[in-house]
Amino acid sequence: MTTQNAALREQLTPTNREYWDQLASLLAQQPKRTSDAQLHDLLTGLLVAQSRQEEASQFFGGTPAEAVRTLTATLWPRPWWLTSDLWFPFILFTIGIILPTAILPAVPLQASLMAVQYGLLVIALGLGIWLAPKFSPRGRLISWGIIIVVLLAALSVAARWVPAAGLFYLTRKGGSLFLLAFAVALTGLIVGVQRRQPASWLPALTADVWITTLLALMARIAPTSSLMVTATGNLIIALGTILGDLSILIIGWHIWQARQATDED
Structure with a gap:
């Protein structure tokens, strides 16, 4: 294949050959190696373009450096599942399963149980x-x-059988600061992803993140902290949880409709 590529290179015009040499040199510097078969396909395409009186810069869409940025995405495409949407199940799992158990400051989080829970999530996603x-x-x-x-x-089953180990509390002061920082960081991540990918699923979680955070803060800050340990507090937590779930469904429905419209276009 190397010999064939060399023969194809010799068929290029001097200008196209110079362009090709620069492009091949830049491709060789990339972390992933460009195979001889891939180079053969590129050379073949360039020769076809040359027969139509098309310059290499036109065929590859810019300078060699610009062409490399385009080709890396074409030659080594990401797996279909490796997108920003991969954040969605992890964030949903965190705000839907992990954080609700620590809304009340007197209830600790269990590091051992969390490790098992996230492990089960990774296995489920992989499957x-x-x-x-x-x-x-x-x-x-x-x-x-x-x-x-x-x-x-x-x-x-894990919640019942995993031994309690690595207990830690989200205290009134430290826990409140952590929860606020966590919500702000997640919101920043969601906004950043949405700017790059408007149809991302992540915005569906924004309202639920802040509803869960608000419930946890109410359980830690006076004068609502005493209320949250009563039956009324339990009702508020239940209603907040339902409202958060509904927000995911409603916003997610609009995102799904937007995605469907984009696919049809």
């Missing part, structure tokens, strides 16, 4: 990602539904 390409859209929906049900069952 879902592996199965997704094997099914039709309807099959993917069913498979993800089954995985979620099994995950919830496994989390329930």
Whole structure:
């Protein structure tokens, strides 16, 4: 293949050959190696363009440096699942499963249980990602539904059987500062991702993040802290949880509609 590529290179015009040499040199400097087969395909395409009186800069869409940025995404595409949406299940899991257990400052978080919970989430995501390409859209929906049900069952078992270890509390002062910083950091992440990817799923979580944070702050700051340990406080927490879940569904529905409209276009 190397010999064939050298022969193809000799068929280039001097200008295109100079461009190609610069491009090949830049590609060789990339972390991932460009195979001879990939170079062969690029050379073949360039020769076809040359036969149409097209310069290499036109064919590759710019200077060699600009072409490399485009080609790296083409030659070594990211896995389909490695997008900003991968944050969604982890953030949802954190604000939907982990943080609600620590809304009241007297209830500790368990490091051992959290490690098991996140481990189960990673296993579930890995299984879902592996199965997704094997099914039709309807099959993917069913498979993800089954995985979620099994995950919830496994989390329930883990909550009962994992020994309590590594207990730590989100205290009134330190915990409040941590929760505020956490909510601000998540909001910053969501806003940053949305600017790059307007149809991202992450904005669906924004309201729930702040509702959960507000409930936790109410349980730590006077005068509402005493209220939150009563039956009325339990009702407020329950209503807040329902409101947070509804916000995810409503905002998520609008995002889904926007994505469908984009796909149709």
